[in-house]
Amino acid sequence: MYEALNLKEWPFRVTPDKEFGTIWAGRQKTKEHLERILRRMTLAPKSSLNLMWANFGMGKTHTLYHIEHLCKGKFPQLIPIYAVLPKQAKGFLDVYRAITAALPIDLLGERLAAVDRSSLGNDLRLHPLFAQNPDVVGALLATLNRDPIKLITAKQWLNAQAGLSRGDLSRIEVTRPIRTPEDAVNTLVVLTKLLTWGTQPFKKALIMVDEFQRIGELTPRLMRDINVGLHTYFNANSSGLELMLSFSFGRQDNVKFMLSEELRSRAEPQTISLDTLKDYEAIEFIHGLLAQFRLTETINYSTPFSLEAIQVIVKHIAQSKMLTPRRLMLYFNHVLQEWIIDHGMDGEVRVEDAYRYLSSPELGTLDIDTPEA
Amino acid sequence: MDLEEVNRVYSILEEERRQIIYLEGNPITGRDYPPCLEQNTPKCEKCWFFDDNCRLRKSKRLREAVWEIIEPWVEQEKRRLKQKNKVKKAIEKELKAHGRELHYTILTKMLQERYPKLKVSEKGVLRILRSSSDTFEQLNPGVYRLASSTSTSQRD
Numbered sequence A: 001m002y003e004a005l006n007l008k009e010w011p012f013r014v015t016p017d018k019e020f021g022t023i024w025a026g027r028q029k030t031k032e033h034l035e036r037i038l039r040r041m042t043l044a045p046k047s048s049l050n051l052m053w054a055n056f057g058m059g060k061t062h063t064l065y066h067i068e069h070l071c072k073g074k075f076p077q078l079i080p081i082y083a084v085l086p087k088q089a090k091g092f093l094d095v096y097r098a099i100t101a102a103l104p105i106d107l108l109g110e111r112l113a114a115v116d117r118s119s120l121g122n123d124l125r126l127h128p129l130f131a132q133n134p135d136v137v138g139a140l141l142a143t144l145n146r147d148p149i150k151l152i153t154a155k156q157w158l159n160a161q162a163g164l165s166r167g168d169l170s171r172i173e174v175t176r177p178i179r180t181p182e183d184a185v186n187t188l189v190v191l192t193k194l195l196t197w198g199t200q201p202f203k204k205a206l207i208m209v210d211e212f213q214r215i216g217e218l219t220p221r222l223m224r225d226i227n228v229g230l231h232t233y234f235n236a237n238s239s240g241l242e243l244m245l246s247f248s249f250g251r252q253d254n255v256k257f258m259l260s261e262e263l264r265s266r267a268e269p270q271t272i273s274l275d276t277l278k279d280y281e282a283i284e285f286i287h288g289l290l291a292q293f294r295l296t297e298t299i300n301y302s303t304p305f306s307l308e309a310i311q312v313i314v315k316h317i318a319q320s321k322m323l324t325p326r327r328l329m330l331y332f333n334h335v336l337q338e339w340i341i342d343h344g345m346d347g348e349v350r351v352e353d354a355y356r357y358l359s360s361p362e363l364g365t366l367d368i369d370t371p372e373a
Numbered sequence B: 001m002d003l004e005e006v007n008r009v010y011s012i013l014e015e016e017r018r019q020i021i022y023l024e025g026n027p028i029t030g031r032d033y034p035p036c037l038e039q040n041t042p043k044c045e046k047c048w049f050f051d052d053n054c055r056l057r058k059s060k061r062l063r064e065a066v067w068e069i070i071e072p073w074v075e076q077e078k079r080r081l082k083q084k085n086k087v088k089k090a091i092e093k094e095l096k097a098h099g100r101e102l103h104y105t106i107l108t109k110m111l112q113e114r115y116p117k118l119k120v121s122e123k124g125v126l127r128i129l130r131s132s133s134d135t136f137e138q139l140n141p142g143v144y145r146l147a148s149s150t151s152t153s154q155r156d
Helices: A018-022 A028-043 A060-073 A092-102 A105-114 A135-144 A148-158 A166-171 A181-196 A212-217 A220-236 A252-258 A261-266 A279-291 A307-320 A325-343 A351-358 B003-012 B035-039 B060-098 B104-114 B122-131
Strands: A048-054 A078-084 A204-210 A241-248 A272-274 B013-017 B020-023 B026-029 B136-140 B143-146
Touching: A018 A060, A028 A060, A028 A078, A028 A204, A028 A272, A048 A060, A048 A252, A060 A078, A060 A204, A060 A241, A060 A272, A078 A092, A092 A181, A092 A204, A092 A220, A105 A135, A105 A181, A135 A148, A135 A181, A148 A166, A181 A204, A181 A220, A212 A220, A212 A241, A212 A252, A220 A241, A220 A261, A241 A252, A252 B104, A279 A307, A279 A325, A307 A325, A307 A351, A325 A351, B020 B060, B026 B060, B035 B060, B060 B104, B060 B122, B060 B136, B060 B143, B104 B122, B104 B143, B122 B136
Parallel strands: A048 A241, A048 A272, A078 A204, A204 A241
Antiparallel strands: B013 B020, B020 B026, B136 B143
């Protein structure tokens, strides 16, 4: 807590933080657009494919965390699942692994327990829900078991990990491991359907795959494998699924080169775009950010900066670089920390302080608009 | 040049094959040739082909005869280089705008759509990426980005 600054937490962070997912600063139109899209998802059970593009440092991952937060509060009909496309993915199996690792296993167990088995001679495997991969039943039942070995084995099986022995498979009552992209698609279809099975009002799984631009580093064969896997998965879930793929690179219209024609044609016409900020948006962003960390309401919404100091810092960045949330965080963090070291926490950062702490010619020389920046 | 003269000149040309001629054992191509041939004036201080007894230096007619053979090759080479530079610039522009590494097959698709006149192929793009390590950096097999010296100024 920073009482003297009237801040309950340090507001400037440069890496995405799930706990910070509750925060949304400035960019009111983007927030409204996001909420509108989430609202649209809850209107009808039909599945849809959504694309998100963000320029560098525009808070793409943070936006996905914020969507996750909104789903837990304002849009409980959506079950958010956040996954990341691994670097150097070896095909759809890796996408599958990333998604299943993020699935709420406890919730799947609850849903499984709720499936009516009375007409099936108590054998859930015969239920049409599991027709595409009845082994899912064995694995999920094993996760409900208190035996830690069974639990670990079931998770390994669900994650398509290699090296499970026949003994392991029979321990959790599954017949074979998940080896091929087809196995992965079938399993994922069953898990997704189970996640929303019998929910009233209907629920949908919102599967967000972050860093999907990494597909652009893969060979055509791997790229095809992932695209085919995703569109087969999407097709097999005509309802109950919201798939969101997020991309980060400098040019929005490059998204189309990353997706197959089949996926492109299934994507919603309206994408989520996070492009660089204008000066006034950057100032709003800082005000909005500080406002969300206030200990007490204040009429001075710039505290601990003077309004002019905020303008000076924003202008300084805009002179040579693009204005992005990440960059704003970096510079404001730098100025505030330096100011506290020199002045303590009393008073406010003034224009002359901002000039002083921004004057170092070394400042920001390594800060360029690349993914690693 | 009369027939006799031509025969004399051509007898010096030991071999003519695959757009290479050998003059006293030294290969001359459309890419690599003594500068005196193009301007038909000896620029011997810049020449790395022959020593003081150079026949080209002594014979204007020989220079003309050799130039007559290699001029189309030189023109072809200039066109090729010009095309290569255009493709290289286009690749550079695409990588810069994208800001991330890309597989050369995706880069080729971008170029094919945005620069149809360049008529690039995957092989051609890969060849340029491989041969321009000062501009492009390979991160993984087939995956390239702008070399750090080129990219530091990007989008700033």
